[in-house]
Amino acid sequence: MRPQSSAGAGVLLPGLPGADAAGGDFLGQLVAFQARKREIAAALGVDPYCDNAPLQEALDRHAWAVQAGGAPLPSAAPDASATPVLSDGGAARSERAGEMLRDYSAEDLERLNRIELAVMGVPEPLREQFIANPAYSPSHETVLVEALAALEGTEDRVAFIEAAVAAQSGDEAQDYQRMAELMRRYADRAGGLERIERVEGGVAARAQDGTLVVPVRADHALWTQRMASLAESVAREMGGDRDAARARIVFSGSVSPMAREHLENLGMSVAEDAMDAPPSEPDGAESGASP
Amino acid sequence: MSRARRLRAAALLLLSACALACGGGGTTQAAPRREVILRTEADDERVGEQTAMQVGGAMGFVEDAALGAYVDAVGKRLARYAPRGGFQYQFKIVDQDVPNAFALPGGYIYVSRGLLIMANSEDDLAGVLGHEIVHVAARHAAARQGVIQGMPGIVQALAGGTIAEYGRDQEREADRLGQGLAGLAGYDPQGLANFLTSLEFQERLQLGGSRLPRFFDSHPATAERTASASSRARMVAWQREPGIANGPAGYLEKIEGLVVGTGASEGVFQGSRFLHPELDFTLRFPPDWDTQNTREAVGAISPQRDAMISLAHEAMGQDPRRAASDFLARAREQGLRVDRTQPVVLAGMNAFRAEGHALASGAALPVELTWIAHRGAIYRITGVSSPRAGTRYSGAFRSVVRSFRPLSAEARQSIRESRLRIVPARAGETLPELSERTGNLWNVQETAVMNGLYANAILASGQRVKVALPERYGALRRSEAYASSEH
Numbered sequence: 200m201r202p203q204s205s206a207g208a209g210v211l212l213p214g215l216p217g218a219d220a221a222g223g224d225f226l227g228q229l230v231a232f233q234a235r236k237r238e239i240a241a242a243l244g245v246d247p248y249c250d251n252a253p254l255q256e257a258l259d260r261h262a263w264a265v266q267a268g269g270a271p272l273p274s275a276a277p278d279a280s281a282t283p284v285l286s287d288g289g290a291a292r293s294e295r296a297g298e299m300l301r302d303y304s305a306e307d308l309e310r311l312n313r314i315e316l317a318v319m320g321v322p323e324p325l326r327e328q329f330i331a332n333p334a335y336s337p338s339h340e341t342v343l344v345e346a347l348a349a350l351e352g353t354e355d356r357v358a359f360i361e362a363a364v365a366a367q368s369g370d371e372a373q374d375y376q377r378m379a380e381l382m383r384r385y386a387d388r389a390g391g392l393e394r395i396e397r398v399e400g401g402v403a404a405r406a407q408d409g410t411l412v413v414p415v416r417a418d419h420a421l422w423t424q425r426m427a428s429l430a431e432s433v434a435r436e437m438g439g440d441r442d443a444a445r446a447r448i449v450f451s452g453s454v455s456p457m458a459r460e461h462l463e464n465l466g467m468s469v470a471e472d473a474m475d476a477p478p479s480e481p482d483g484a485e486s487g488a489s490p
Numbered sequence: 491m492s493r494a495r496r497l498r499a500a501a502l503l504l505l506s507a508c509a510l511a512c513g514g515g516g517t518t519q520a521a522p523r524r525e526v527i528l529r530t531e532a533d534d535e536r537v538g539e540q541t542a543m544q545v546g547g548a549m550g551f552v553e554d555a556a557l558g559a560y561v562d563a564v565g566k567r568l569a570r571y572a573p574r575g576g577f578q579y580q581f582k583i584v585d586q587d588v589p590n591a592f593a594l595p596g597g598y599i600y601v602s603r604g605l606l607i608m609a610n611s612e613d614d615l616a617g618v619l620g621h622e623i624v625h626v627a628a629r630h631a632a633a634r635q636g637v638i639q640g641m642p643g644i645v646q647a648l649a650g651g652t653i654a655e656y657g658r659d660q661e662r663e664a665d666r667l668g669q670g671l672a673g674l675a676g677y678d679p680q681g682l683a684n685f686l687t688s689l690e691f692q693e694r695l696q697l698g699g700s701r702l703p704r705f706f707d708s709h710p711a712t713a714e715r716t717a718s719a720s721s722r723a724r725m726v727a728w729q730r731e732p733g734i735a736n737g738p739a740g741y742l743e744k745i746e747g748l749v750v751g752t753g754a755s756e757g758v759f760q761g762s763r764f765l766h767p768e769l770d771f772t773l774r775f776p777p778d779w780d781t782q783n784t785r786e787a788v789g790a791i792s793p794q795r796d797a798m799i800s801l802a803h804e805a806m807g808q809d810p811r812r813a814a815s816d817f818l819a820r821a822r823e824q825g826l827r828v829d830r831t832q833p834v835v836l837a838g839m840n841a842f843r844a845e846g847h848a849l850a851s852g853a854a855l856p857v858e859l860t861w862i863a864h865r866g867a868i869y870r871i872t873g874v875s876s877p878r879a880g881t882r883y884s885g886a887f888r889s890v891v892r893s894f895r896p897l898s899a900e901a902r903q904s905i906r907e908s909r910l911r912i913v914p915a916r917a918g919e920t921l922p923e924l925s926e927r928t929g930n931l932w933n934v935q936e937t938a939v940m941n942g943l944y945a946n947a948i949l950a951s952g953q954r955v956k957v958a959l960p961e962r963y964g965a966l967r968r969s970e971a972y973a974s975s976e977h
Contacts, residue, residue, distance in 0.1 A: 234530075302629070307573035314571065314670035320725045351666070351722070 233304060241301035248305070248336040250369060293383070296345040305337045312344045319347060319356045329364045334372040343372075346379035350386055353404070354394035362402045374416045378402060381414035381449050381473050399432035411436055411446040414473075418452040422461050434465050449473045531576060531596075534629060538596025542580075545600065550585035550756075550785065552603050552748070558583055560744050563734050564612060565599060565619045571674040574627045581619065587751050589689065593622040595631045606745045607910055607956070608688050610942045611738040616675065617682025617719075620668030628667075630660045665719055669726055676731020683719035684942060690716050691939040742912045742954055750908040750931070750958040757783050758905055758963075764788050765897060767905050767963050770865055773801065774893040776886045790890075797875035797883040799890050804870040810842040810861035813868040817859075818844060825849035826857065837895040839864055853877045858884065860891045869894075905963035913957055915949035924949065930957035 236259065240247035249255070303311065309330060316326045330340065343363065347356050359382075363375040382404050386392045392404040392412065404412045413433055420426060433446050446467045453471050454462075462469050552558065565581030572579075577597035584590070586602035593599045599622045601615070609615045625631070656664070669679040690712045735741040752758075757766035759781055765772045766788075775781055779790035789800030805813050811833060818828055828846040835841065841862045847854035858873040871894070873887030913928050921934050921943065930937060938945040940956050949955065 303573055306575070307627075310571060310573045310575070311667075314667050314674060317673050317727050318666055318670040318722065318725070320727045322727045323729070326727070348666075 237301050237304075241297060246336070246338045247300060248338045250336070293342070293345060293349070293380075296342045299341055299345065300338055308337045308341045312340055315344050315348045316360065319360075321357050321360050325357070325360055325364060329360050332364060332366060332372075334366040334368055336369065336372070339369070339372040339376045343376040343379045346376075346383040349383050350392060350395075353386065353392045356395055358395045358397050359402050362397055375402075377416035377451050377474075378414040381416075381451060382412065384473055385412050385414070385449055396436075398436055400429060403433070403436070406447075409445065413446060413448045414451075415448060416451045417454075420450055420452065420454045420458050422455060422458040426458055427461070430462055430465055430467070433467060437466065531574065531629070534595035534597075534626075534632065535577065536596070538594040538598045541594050542598040545582075545584065545594075545598075548785070549600075552583040552585050554583070554748075557606075557744060557748075560734060561601060561606070561615070561619075564615055565623070567734070568616060568620050568671050568675045568677075569597075569623055571671050572623050572627045574629075577626060579623065579626070585753070587749075587753075589692070591618050591622050593625045593631075595626065595629070597626050599623065599626065603748055607748055607750060608692065608940060609685055609745075610688070610741070610956075611681060611684075612733040612735050612741045613672070613678040613681030614685040614688075615681070615741070616672045616677035617668060617679070617685055620671040620675075620677075621664045621682065622668075623671060624664040624667040625656065625660070628660070628663060630656055630664070661715070662718070665715055666722060669719060669722055673726040673728030676729060677733070678723070678730070679726040679728060680720065680723040683716060683723050686712055686716040686719055688939055688942055691935075695935055695939060739954055742956065746910055746912045748910045750910050752907075754905050754907040754963040756785065757788055758907070759783065760904065762790075765901055765905055767897065767902055769803075769867070770897050771869075771894060772897050772901055773871075773890060773895075775799070775890055792875075792879075792883065792886075794879075796879045797873070797886070799871065799873040799883075799887055801869055801871045801894075804861060804868045806866060807868050808840075808863050808866065810840055810863045810868055813870070814842040814844060814859070814861045817861075817870070827854070834860075836860075836862060836892060839894075841891075843891075848874065856881055856884075858887045862891075862894055864894075864896070903962065906960045907963055908958040909961050911957055911959045912954050915951065915953040915955050917949075917951035919949045921945060921947060921949070921955075924955055925957065928957050929959055931960060932958045 237247045299308065299311065313326060313330060316329070317323075321329070329335075335343075347359055350356060359375075359379065363372075363379075366372040366375055378401070382392060382395070385404070385406070389406055391407055393407050395402060395404050396411075397403075398411075398413065401413075403414070406412050411433065413429070415429070430448075433448070437446050447470060448462055448467050449470045450472070451474050454469055459469050561583055562581045565579060569577075569579040574597075579597040579599065581599050581601070583606065584600045584602050587604045588602060589605040589608045590602040591600065591605055599619065601618060601622075605618065606615070609618070665682065669682050672681060673679045693712060733740065735744050749755075755768055757764055757769075759765075762775045762777045762779070762781065763772060764775065764781070764783065775790040776792070778793050780793070781790045782788070787800045787802040789798055791798045804817065807813060814831070818826065818831075822828065826846055826848050828844055830846070831842070831844045833841070834843050839862055841860055843861075844859045846857050846859075848857045849855075854877055856875050856877070856879070860871045862869050862871070871887075871891050873883065873890070875881075875883045908931050911928075913924065915924055919927075921937050924930070925932070925934065925937060932940065934945050937943075937955070937957065938947065
């Protein structure tokens, strides 16, 4: 069972305004309540399906009040002091994905994602396995699928789902979500991606100029054992002729000087804060050998 | 401006003058437009239901329960996989000869008779229906305008294509997800691409003529959509499920017998003579006048565009005097000055006649009105001319009125309409040869487009080919007898 699969379903419904003792228009009330909750989450820029319990309670309370007619819908994003409750990615999510999370119920999102995955060529067993993976909330799943769907023309998007289906926790699911977003961002700015490839421990993309684009979700990347392993995998993908084969490590956040130095010594270029890069930069703050 | 548009403009000018003066008649002033806001799914359902009730009146439905049930079943099979499962999707066939499809908010989806004829398989149909389902499920109508105009405007738009089109991204999304829906439902996603290809060729054939409306008159251009849909179809993951019809041949069986082009059930012209087989009357318009037959009225406009005459159904009943009295009471309030009235008998039918002037924009337009009782209905024939023409057309108007009479058996027998028939080809036959043999009314290019073939195709023995054949009005919709065409 997916704990986050239904926004607002966990609240006490008997107290819901308009519901009578016999249940009344119970389903209608439930649907309306969930819609209010999604609208509030969208207005606040937070994930309606996140597993942050205090945030879920706050959303439930506010949705209840709006549904009862006692409170207006919020009209602006919260101030910076509220950000700790936000799981990362809320602000960077594509506009379309945000609209989808606001406008569609969890069940509808699942149907939409199923269609999009079919269009990408994801075969039914893998498709259903991915959709049923409890590590993915409807938000993770939708943002990830929407980002991949935007890569129409990129070959082998199935490879991404083959990797992403292995996620075993919400954190890993978020890694894949962010990797898909980074790829989409890179494609938007660099004019597309040729294909998606599996690399040891994850996925990468091949740009049209042959550059291997490796997306990494990290608020601040340090030179750790895990990072070193990733760098070795990428280096193997690049092969011996590092002058000819280029790789670009695209980080969602910043990179420590040591990590940067090691990566650049291996012939890789590094892009930081790729989700926030201005349009003039292809994929984030530049460093190392440019693609 | 095309001849048809000039004609329509002139007709509208005279009609509006007549409507002003003859208020309460068949033509009324447009109601003030009402803003309809689609905020929620409930709004979609409410507006869709209200508008859907007007679609039948504005466009008419194909009266074939079996075919209607078939299209509905295909649509519902697709809708099972669509978001917004709360919408009660309904799929109907509008009686429109051009290939067209459109969706109303809330799940009311329509395909035209012409579209069914152009499609070559259930896959093709599923591609189009999938596209329309996505427009509904993604609430593109709400996203498109936020505010859409009032219902009469919507219906007008559906019939004539004046409403804002879906955006480019919405069309692309509907194509992409529509193909995905088709694949999930077990249909070949190539169906949409095949249909768009036929459409693209049809558009080329019609270059310079009137554009095809709605589903097709869209951006991106059909050629671009066709290429994208075709390339995408190769990527979609899908597995064939048995269709509701039994393969392409089964689909053709379902649509065989549909009327091709304009049907005769709402009347036909034979030269200047109009024959209505269902309402059982005929009348003759002046020979050089431009004629028009719509769902509301049949009429003609003088070559100088300074007079028009039209016939419309006024009411049910037997008493033309009473119908005239009711009408004139309303019309007088709106500026009709009645100079003379008198009962008359026309070809044994009771009738009532009024002459007068309609005041419009400061001018007095001569008007002659005749009510005729026929087969339990009252028809009104209205002749209007410009002030400058004066009574010059009075003789022409009276001649038209006097020509009104029941259809003779011979006249009824003479009414023809084209129907779709499926004929088996002979080995090595070409399309021109097959057309010659069967009496096909479509030219070679049209036949090729309608069948998804090249014009120089060499046909295989038994290959089923769609043709349009002239048939007596009232012939069997299904033509079991047509097997003889093979010989």
